[in-house]
Amino acid sequence: MSPLLLLLACTANPDGLTPGAGNTAPVYGGTFVYADEDDIRTLDPAIGYDEVSWTAMHLVFDQLIAYAPDTDGTEVRMVGGLAESWDVSEDGLVWTFRLRPGVTFHNGRELVADDVVYSWTRLFDPELASPGADFFGGISGSQAMLDGETDHLAGLVALDTRTVQVTLDAPDATFANAVAMVFGSVVPREEVEARGEQWAFSPVGTGPFELSEWQLGEKTVFVADEDHWEPGRPYLDEIVHLAGYPRTVQFLKLEAGELSQINRMSSPDYLWARQDERWGPLLQEVPSIDTYGEMMNTELPPFDDLAFRQGVAASIDREKLKKLRNGRYRPTISWVPPGLAAHVEWDELSADEQHAYRYQRHDPALAKQRLSESRYMQDGRYVGPPIVYWALSDEASLTTAQSVQQDLSLAGVPMTVKTTTFPAYLAAVGQPKTVQIAYTAWVMDYPDPRNFLEVIFSCDMRAEQNSQNTSFYCDDETERLLDAAAVEVDPDVRADLYERAQARIAEAAPVAIEYHSTSLSLVQPRVKGFRVHPIWTRDMREAWLDVPEGRPTRAGGAR
Amino acid sequence: MMAFLSRRMAWAVVTLWLVVSGSFVLAYVMPASDPARMMAGPHASAEVVQRIRTELYLDRPLPEQYVRYVGRVAHGDLGQSYRNKEPVTAALARSLPWTALIAVGASLVQLLIGVPIGLFAALRRRSLADAAAMAVALVGISAPTFLTGLGIMYVFGFQLGWFPLGGLGDGFFGALRSAVLPSLTLGIAGAAYYSRLTRGEYLDVASRDFMRTARAKGLSERLVVLKHGMRNALIPVVTFFGIDLGVLLGGAVVTETIFAWPGMGKLAIDSVLQQDFPVMLGCVVVASAAIVTANLVVDLVYAWLDPRIRLG
Numbered sequence: 001m002s003p004l005l006l007l008l009a010c011t012a013n014p015d016g017l018t019p020g021a022g023n024t025a026p027v028y029g030g031t032f033v034y035a036d037e038d039d040i041r042t043l044d045p046a047i048g049y050d051e052v053s054w055t056a057m058h059l060v061f062d063q064l065i066a067y068a069p070d071t072d073g074t075e076v077r078m079v080g081g082l083a084e085s086w087d088v089s090e091d092g093l094v095w096t097f098r099l100r101p102g103v104t105f106h107n108g109r110e111l112v113a114d115d116v117v118y119s120w121t122r123l124f125d126p127e128l129a130s131p132g133a134d135f136f137g138g139i140s141g142s143q144a145m146l147d148g149e150t151d152h153l154a155g156l157v158a159l160d161t162r163t164v165q166v167t168l169d170a171p172d173a174t175f176a177n178a179v180a181m182v183f184g185s186v187v188p189r190e191e192v193e194a195r196g197e198q199w200a201f202s203p204v205g206t207g208p209f210e211l212s213e214w215q216l217g218e219k220t221v222f223v224a225d226e227d228h229w230e231p232g233r234p235y236l237d238e239i240v241h242l243a244g245y246p247r248t249v250q251f252l253k254l255e256a257g258e259l260s261q262i263n264r265m266s267s268p269d270y271l272w273a274r275q276d277e278r279w280g281p282l283l284q285e286v287p288s289i290d291t292y293g294e295m296m297n298t299e300l301p302p303f304d305d306l307a308f309r310q311g312v313a314a315s316i317d318r319e320k321l322k323k324l325r326n327g328r329y330r331p332t333i334s335w336v337p338p339g340l341a342a343h344v345e346w347d348e349l350s351a352d353e354q355h356a357y358r359y360q361r362h363d364p365a366l367a368k369q370r371l372s373e374s375r376y377m378q379d380g381r382y383v384g385p386p387i388v389y390w391a392l393s394d395e396a397s398l399t400t401a402q403s404v405q406q407d408l409s410l411a412g413v414p415m416t417v418k419t420t421t422f423p424a425y426l427a428a429v430g431q432p433k434t435v436q437i438a439y440t441a442w443v444m445d446y447p448d449p450r451n452f453l454e455v456i457f458s459c460d461m462r463a464e465q466n467s468q469n470t471s472f473y474c475d476d477e478t479e480r481l482l483d484a485a486a487v488e489v490d491p492d493v494r495a496d497l498y499e500r501a502q503a504r505i506a507e508a509a510p511v512a513i514e515y516h517s518t519s520l521s522l523v524q525p526r527v528k529g530f531r532v533h534p535i536w537t538r539d540m541r542e543a544w545l546d547v548p549e550g551r552p553t554r555a556g557g558a559r
Numbered sequence: 560m561m562a563f564l565s566r567r568m569a570w571a572v573v574t575l576w577l578v579v580s581g582s583f584v585l586a587y588v589m590p591a592s593d594p595a596r597m598m599a600g601p602h603a604s605a606e607v608v609q610r611i612r613t614e615l616y617l618d619r620p621l622p623e624q625y626v627r628y629v630g631r632v633a634h635g636d637l638g639q640s641y642r643n644k645e646p647v648t649a650a651l652a653r654s655l656p657w658t659a660l661i662a663v664g665a666s667l668v669q670l671l672i673g674v675p676i677g678l679f680a681a682l683r684r685r686s687l688a689d690a691a692a693m694a695v696a697l698v699g700i701s702a703p704t705f706l707t708g709l710g711i712m713y714v715f716g717f718q719l720g721w722f723p724l725g726g727l728g729d730g731f732f733g734a735l736r737s738a739v740l741p742s743l744t745l746g747i748a749g750a751a752y753y754s755r756l757t758r759g760e761y762l763d764v765a766s767r768d769f770m771r772t773a774r775a776k777g778l779s780e781r782l783v784v785l786k787h788g789m790r791n792a793l794i795p796v797v798t799f800f801g802i803d804l805g806v807l808l809g810g811a812v813v814t815e816t817i818f819a820w821p822g823m824g825k826l827a828i829d830s831v832l833q834q835d836f837p838v839m840l841g842c843v844v845v846a847s848a849a850i851v852t853a854n855l856v857v858d859l860v861y862a863w864l865d866p867r868i869r870l871g
Contacts, residue, residue, distance in 0.1 A: 038832075039829070041642070047600070126603075126604050126607055129599060129600045129602040129603035129604065129607060130602065133602070146604070148606070197643075197644040198644075200643070201643060216643065216650075216653075217821050217826065218726070218727060218821045219726070242819065243819070244816070244819040244821075244825060244829070245725055245819045246816065246817060248709065249725050249817065249819070252712065252713065252716070252717050253724045253725070256716075256717055256720070256724055421831065422832070423833060423834040424834065465596070
């Protein structure tokens with residue numbers, strides 16, 4: 001064969017576009033290939049706090065508590081992961097986890113309770129500066145560790161090789177959620193210490209796949225762990241993540257059979273796929289547990305004026321945004337998304353209850369009235385300082401920014417849009433008195449109203465740098481309700497407290513609440529068992545390829 | 560010649576010093592960036608950030624910081640990536656060969672397509688073929704890279720399936736095969752420009768006395784065109800080629816982004832998006848060095864070809 005022909009013959013086609021072979025039971029083997037615009041940032045579960053990293057870490061690591069396989073956007077159930085069972089004391093303060101026997105790390109060593117103690121203690125290492133410390137901060141003694149007063153957590157002990165006991169400072173209904181987060185992953189101390197700074201790029205976990213190869217900025221390869229603790233090995237031999245592919249190219253690669261699945265599409269590609277007779281039936285649209293809107297800085301003019309914020313919130317046409325995004329948005333008045341306690345729908349509220357949420361709907365007359373009552377408007381003209389709206393450069397953010405700019409212009413409020421990169425955006429909105437108004441989104445860390453309300457609107461979440469509360473809103477009564485809800489264990493009382501807190505926030509309008517989004521997924525016909533997951537985005541643990549020849553598992557037995 | 564060489568090299572050093580100083584201002588002086596905070600991570604305590612600040616000498620007077628920085632760069636130490644703590648030189652060493660591969664490929668496209676088309680158009684001056692070639696060249700120059708890149712990928716990668724849809728192929732032949740479309744994308748605008756340049760230069764040379772003399776001596780038209788005409792017409796093309804090669808070695812951000820090509824351009828844009836300042840500055844320094852070196856080489860070649868330049 002001539003060199004040229006040899007060159008052209010080197011074609012990679014991981015799973016192709018051809019229909020499945022018709023297997024009804026899962027078969028073993030094959031490679032699942034997916035791509036993102038970004039690379040995985042880190043595979044250290046104590047550090048990673050972004051969607052791409054979490055998806056990959058879900059392959060490599062396990063947590064004591066896991067989300068049930070049938071978890072979707074509307075129902076989230078928790079089951080035992082590395083823990084075969086757990087108990088909570090009557091006062092809600094002491095959690096006791098019983099570990100599953102026979103679990104091994106990828107290096108072959110058996111998991112013991114001390115590994116859990118090490119992994120969770122590590123989150124409070126001041127040098128590591130883990131974002132996970134916030135979620136495990138209820139464990140007794142955590143503050144002393146963060147302050148560098150001690151090197152161990154008083155409230156975290158291994159009772160024996162298979163039992164871990166956690167003591168909290170106060171009851172916390174969301175502690176199980178924290179344990180199920182990627183920050184709750186269990187890691188082997190000897191590997192972390194031996195690998196030092198390279199640990200984040202060569203991790204060892206207990207998950208169904210282990211890292212085989214990582215070419216930074218290019219691709220990461222995960223191979224099935226033949227000895228995974230769940231019965232049998234994963235169906236797939238290999239999962240490959242490709243980094244740096246624009247959405248348009250991802251779509252071409254899917255069509256050419258070079259990718260197994262995509263979850264980001266440009267609007268033209270989405271519209272094309274939806275009406276295409278081959279791809280249309282394969283398109284999944286799953287409600288996401290998230291909320292989008294505009295954060296308004298309550299410390300900066302003109303948004304330090306309540307009437308002005310309320311007027312701006314009421315000016316925004318949510319239905320227009322839905323049309324601009326091809327119907328993929330669900331307009332809302334509720335910062336807490338559907339499926340979670342404290343979510344509200346306008347039509348289900350009484351007239352009295354609707355009163356608090358009236359600014360979170362498009363109402364031009366009400367907007368005009370509230371704006372005219374603001375000290376920054378005179379005779380229908382805006383007289384405040386120039387308004388700069390911070391947006392990201394992606395399609396969704398820009399579309400929203402331009403639509404809001406148009407709505408505010410109609411209300412007599414001029415505004416310019418500034419686009420920036422995500423890290424620069426995060427740094428700016430997280431600093432006090434820096435950004436007036438910004439495109440904002442909150443995608444849940446775990447499915448609970450606390451993660452939407454306390455994290456974003458609590459006075460305690462304001463900071464001099466990297467503030468999570470980017471509107472810098474602080475209200476005593478809202479704070480009292482959030483504090484009470486955080487330690488309340490009765491679900492009904494808790495939901496009521498969060499509903500009341502949300503109503504106050506909706507009326508004070510530190511945020512213009514706009515919509516919940518929809519996750520998209522387009523999969524090859526032969527890909528089975530893949531799920532769009534509300535936490536992990538892509539869940540490939542149970543995926544298999546419907547190919548003609550399967551091969552038996554080395555561990556024997558089916559999963 | 561030595562005086563000329565010394566003068567040019569001194570200017571190259573001054574240019575690189577200016578670039579390094581500019582990068583120091585960007586990374587260490589601008590208020591928007593705090594290297595210690597970036598290195599420690601957003602959730603680090605004030606104590607940890609302060610300790611890193613001390614370790615990096617960021618609490619020292621600005622002139623001292625500047626001298627240390629320039630000294631480190633002069634010794635080839637471009638610092639550590641914030642993202643993965645690896646030396647910046649390692650990241651650059653990983654990316655530069657892939658950029659060099661498509662830079663060489665693009666240069667071949669520029670020369671092998673651009674020069675023949677330019678000559679063809681010049682020899683058929685004011686014909687329909689000339690107009691068509693120059694119109695195509697104009698489109699090639701004007702079309703934005705993201706458009707030509709996606710178009711080339713769609714036709715040759717997706718419809719015809721001859722080449723992969725982005726990324727770096729496995730093994731030697733895989734890498735070569737995956738480099739074809741980025742090289743073509745990168746080279747096509749240059750080829751269009753070279754065709755116009757070649758045409759213009761050849762038409763200029765064609766009216767010179769020595770061309771008439773060559774024909775009067777009875778040389779074949781082929782010899783007149785290739786030996787006398789093109790030899791002279793190509794001198795400016797060679798100049799531009801050298802400078803272009805330097806620019807291409809600095810990385811092609813758009814092309815490498817479209818094709819997910821792991822070169823300098825993609826490394827640069829990734830470092831910008833992740834605010835990984837040391838890597839970003841490393842890319843700037845290497846790109847500048849490539850351009851300065853290319854300019855220097857071109858100057859030397861030019862001086863060798865045309866002795867009058869040394870006196871200038």
